[in-house]
Amino acid sequence: MSFSTLNIYSTTTRQLQWAAARQKILNQNIALANVPGAKALDLKPLPSFGSFVLKESSEDCTLKKGLFSQRFKTFALKGNHHLSGNTIDAEEQLKLTNENVLFNKQVLSIRQKFSEIFSMIV
Amino acid sequence: MSSFISSAGMSRHLNSFANLHISAAGMKINRLSMKLISENIANAQSTAQAPDRNPYQRKMLQVTNKLDPELGVPLVQVDKFVLDKKEFPRVYRPGDPGADEKGFVKQSNVDLIIENHDMRQANYLYRMNLSAYENTRSMMLSVINMINKK
Numbered sequence: 188m189s190f191s192t193l194n195i196y197s198t199t200t201r202q203l204q205w206a207a208a209r210q211k212i213l214n215q216n217i218a219l220a221n222v223p224g225a226k227a228l229d230l231k232p233l234p235s236f237g238s239f240v241l242k243e244s245s246e247d248c249t250l251k252k253g254l255f256s257q258r259f260k261t262f263a264l265k266g267n268h269h270l271s272g273n274t275i276d277a278e279e280q281l282k283l284t285n286e287n288v289l290f291n292k293q294v295l296s297i298r299q300k301f302s303e304i305f306s307m308i309v
Numbered sequence: 310m311s312s313f314i315s316s317a318g319m320s321r322h323l324n325s326f327a328n329l330h331i332s333a334a335g336m337k338i339n340r341l342s343m344k345l346i347s348e349n350i351a352n353a354q355s356t357a358q359a360p361d362r363n364p365y366q367r368k369m370l371q372v373t374n375k376l377d378p379e380l381g382v383p384l385v386q387v388d389k390f391v392l393d394k395k396e397f398p399r400v401y402r403p404g405d406p407g408a409d410e411k412g413f414v415k416q417s418n419v420d421l422i423i424e425n426h427d428m429r430q431a432n433y434l435y436r437m438n439l440s441a442y443e444n445t446r447s448m449m450l451s452v453i454n455m456i457n458k459k
Contacts, residue, residue, distance in 0.1 A: 211331060217438055292451055298455070
């Protein structure tokens with residue numbers, strides 16, 4: 188695995204997009220926390236960073252593969268059903284948004300570190 | 310190529326202003342709920358003005374999740390204001406102008422305990438939405454900061 192084969196930019200971009208899309212879903216959940224019948228949703232997780240980087244770089248994921256047109260899949264979270272049919276637990280959702288912010292920061296720092304390394308090499 | 314991908318991806322990431330609108334719409338609904346609850350509490354002691362008339366009827370908010378055509382995301386919105394159909398409690402007050410021939414007056418169907426509970430819930434959800442809003446904002450700011458550093 189050479190350094191040049193790692194497509195860090197597209198991988199981290201994809202992860203940032205995923206974090207933004209997940210934030211949207213989680214915000215939606217919190218906004219609907221008091222609405223009868225509303226179901227808690229979440230995004231399916233992305234593969235782990237290492238496998239994702241390798242897969243992305245080996246497949247040469249670029250615009251032609253529709254990197255930016257891909258949509259993330261959602262799934263319904265299991266939760267206690269309220270009498271109204273609402274399955275949203277607001278505290279749980281807030282916890283997930285906090286986790287998502289940390290994930291976003293983590294991806295950004297990885298990206299920044301690689302930018303610094305690349306700038307030293309080039 | 311990779312820098313092109315990254316800038317395109319970044320702009321899309323920043324296009325998540327809609328995420329802020331989702332939380333803001335939630336806060337708006339909570340604020341309206343609080344307003345309605347305040348109105349209910351203020352009128353809780355009201356009675357019928359005449360035997361054939363009804364006193365203040367408890368108001369409730371019905372919300373729905375509709376797609377906002379401009380933003381392209383579903384936002385929680387007010388569907389309609391509805392009146393509580395619960396029966397009016399009657400109190401014996403023979404001298405009241407609103408009393409019927411047996412001396413009973415219809416009172417507002419607002420239950421202060423329920424209103425208090427609803428108010429706490431609205432307040433709590435408002436804070437939850439505000440925290441979600443702040444989290445989204447911090448995510449966006451960290452991306453902006455990273456772009457600035459480049």
